[in-house]
Amino acid sequence: MATGIELIVAAAMCVACPALNESLPANLIQLSDDGSRSLSTEMPIDVEATDAGLDSDTPVETLETIINKKLKLREMRDWIKGKHLRIATLEDYPLSYTEVLDNGTRIGHGVSFQIIDFLKKKFNFTYEVFVPQDNIIGSPTDFDRSLIEMVNSSLVDLAAAFIPSLSDQRTFVYYSTTTLDEGEWIMVMQRPRESASGSGLLAPFEFWVWILILVSLLAVGPIIYALIILRNRLTGDAAQHPYSLGHCAWFVYGALMKQGSTLSPIADSTRLLFATWWIFITILTSFYTANLTAFLTLSKFTLPYNTVNDILVKNKHFVSMRGGGVEYAIRTTNESLSMLNRMIQNNYAVFSEETNDTYNLQNYVERNGYVFVRDRPAINIMLYQDYLYRKTISYSDEKIHCPFAMAREPFLKKKRTFAYPIGSNLSQLFDPELLNLVESGIVKHLSAKDLPSAEICPQDLGGTERQLRNGDLMMTYYIMLAGFATSLAVFSTELIFRYVNSRHEANKWARHGIGRTPNGQSIKPSRWLRGWQRLDSGKKQLLGTSTQGQNVTPPPPYQSIFNGGHAAVAADPRHRWKRAVGQSNGVLLGNDALTDGGVRRLINGRDYLVFRNPDGQSQLVPVRSPSAALFQYTYTE
Incomplete structure (x- = not known):
């Protein structure tokens, strides 16, 4: 409901509006008071308006064209009644295929002949079916014994098949103006054991990310080394000793492996360089760990061949129907698949003359690992029938039910129509009816009526369990090797x-x-x-050897330092130790600090017993329990 303010504003605007133009356009078809239609002009010929198919908005200048068309269609309907047509088709299950009865009569089946039967009932004609000898569509370079030859030679009145609209065939036949559907040719291949997005270790990052990580791993070490040298030369600081290139490179690699480093820079700029690389590695490894976990548990399954470029780049063998739309789209220079022509020359493409799709699937895909290219209705029917058969073999194992996978991206897209001889007027009679069938969705319904509503054998089976396989860890084995x-x-x-x-x-x-x-x-x-001097366990001496180091004895057992068995230990020639005297470094503790065989000293905040070994060197024995345990283990184990 409009408010009062809105009504006031609308009235004010109407005052400023110009007066209404009550004059009507010339030759306008008007309705009388009783609702019947009156004509402002006379009809060009004596024909009822209803027969002319007039609408209330039809201009008068087109009436003559419409009436002539209606008259022509009426004459054609009268002509075709009782007519016997010759119809050609292809063995292209499930869209069109034939059956030969015992009496030799060939009967057409499939979506194409369901449409033909509808036209037969509407226009009251009869027909017989013919199939070209080679069961191929045909092209200027492959013309003999083809469907195009039969239509072009007027051996048949109509080609009832889903024929792709190719450029080279337009000079031989007349395609119907109504497009039956947009054909999509799909690739079918063996279902791989693991996703094609990469092995388990490489999956988190794409190829270029790994390349950049490798480049940074090789470049950061020399960059840090160069910046440290440059910093020392510019500042003249002698406190920060420059590290060698090897130390910098191993620091970068150790940081990547989370192994740490023994380098301890003093300069702030050097510390920032080290910290920057550590932060980068921390973030990188966090992303890698998170994405690796997601890939191994929730990753989306992908196929190794999804587009035409995958087939071309990887030189993958593929098979398709002989004389079908895929072959001519490859062999024709101005078609979208012409870049695959060299694969035919290199024997990577096979065009099978077998019309049984199950045979092609088992012989080429299952046994030889080829990619099978077929139009979508045939692929869906073929996979569904294979699924039903394998369901009888194993009822619960989903991987046995679906050994094949279908790519999501179409290999080829082409509009498909019926074909008529050039100059035939059957298209004017049949095409409006075909348009009604297409727009109402009947053609699409007929193409999928034998299929379930659920998708059969989808690309991602969606299994809940995800156990690691050798394929996921294969990169680990490669790294170790x-x-x-x-x-x-x-x-x-x-x-x-x-x-x-x-x-x-x-x-x-x-x-x-x-x-x-x-x-x-x-x-x-x-x-x-x-x-090699120490390899000889005997008494032989090599040149340059010295016997001085062989008489050096290890320190006495740690327990003997604090017990009363010092005399016995000292008597042993293996423990020739003397009391240390005159040690300048260290603080002498109280009298209790003096013990047999050594002097207890506090050096750098830690307690030691100082001994003098036979060669005059001072030996420090730690007193603190953990250090003493390590000391004893070093010399006794």
Whole structure:
């Protein structure tokens, strides 16, 4: 309800409005007072207005065209009554297929002939069915024994099949103006064991994220090293010693593996560099862990081949019907699938002449792993029949019921129509009726009437359980193998370089005397030779060896420091220890601090017993219990 203010405003606006134009357009069809329609002009010919199909908004200048069309259609209806038509079709189950009776008569079935039967009842004609010898649509380069040849030669009056509207065939036949449907050719393949989004470890991030992580892992170490060197040179600070490039690189790798680092920078700028990388790694690993958990539990299943580009890039073998829309869309240069033409030349594409879809599914897809490309109605019927058969084998295992999966993206889309010979006027009679069937949804209903309302064998089966398989952990195995192989290669390289260096130094010894260089300077034996000096368990001595270190004895047992058995321990030649005297570093505790065999000292806030070993070096023995336990374990175990 309008308010009072709104009515006042509306009245004010109406005052300013111009006067209404009560004059009517010329030649307007008007209704009389009793509701009947009166004409402002006479009809061009003596025909009733109802026969002319006039509407209240039809302009008079089109009346003659409409009347002529109506008259022509009436004449065609009279002509086709009792007429016997020759209709060609294709073996394209379930849209069109035929059956040969015992008397040799061929009967048409499928959606196409349900439409033809409807037209037959409406226009009262009869027909007989023909199938081309090769059961192919045909093209300018594949014309013989095809459906296009039969229609073009006027051997038949009509082609009743869902024929894709291809550009090259338009010069041979006349497509109906009414589009029956938009055909979609779908890919069917073996259902993979795991999702194609990646293996378990690589799934959380896409390919370019992994590439950038690898680049950052290789670049951050040298960047930190360069910034530390630049900082020291600009500031002249000697407190922060520059780390080597190897230390910086291992810090970056250790941070990624959450292993920490022994580097302890002093400068604030260096600390910020280290902290920035740690924050980046913390966020990155958090995202990775969360996404990995989501992928292993709630990830969406995807197929390895979803689009035409996947087939082209991965060079995947595929099979389709011989002489169908897919083959001609590939072989025709100005069609959408022409880029797959080289796959035909390389024998990656197979066009089967077998009309039984179940045979193609089992022979090419199940046995050889091909991708089967077929139009959607045929795919749905084929998978549903296969599902019903496998249901009898195993009633509860869903993976046995659905060994195949269907891609969601169409491989090809084409409008499909009936076809007439060029110059035929049957399209003017049949196309309006076909349009009514399409707009009312009858054609779509007939295409799916034998299928259940639920989706059969969807791409994602939606299983609730998700157990890890070897496929999810395969990347872990690869990493382990790569790590062991790399370490083995590095170890072999170390041995080779060590052997080469030892031979080089041995040659020096052989040419210039033992321990002498050409200029008379003494040299040490190679690390290779020094490393083998201790392999001999006997009494033989190698060159350059010393016996001084062999007489060094370990400290006395920790318990003997505080008990009265010092004399017995001291008598043992293996424990030749002396009391330490004159130690300058440390604070001497009270008299109770003096114990047999050592002096108790407080060094850097910790208690030690100071001993003098035979070579004159001071030996510190920790007194605190944890440190003492580690000390005792080191020398006794």
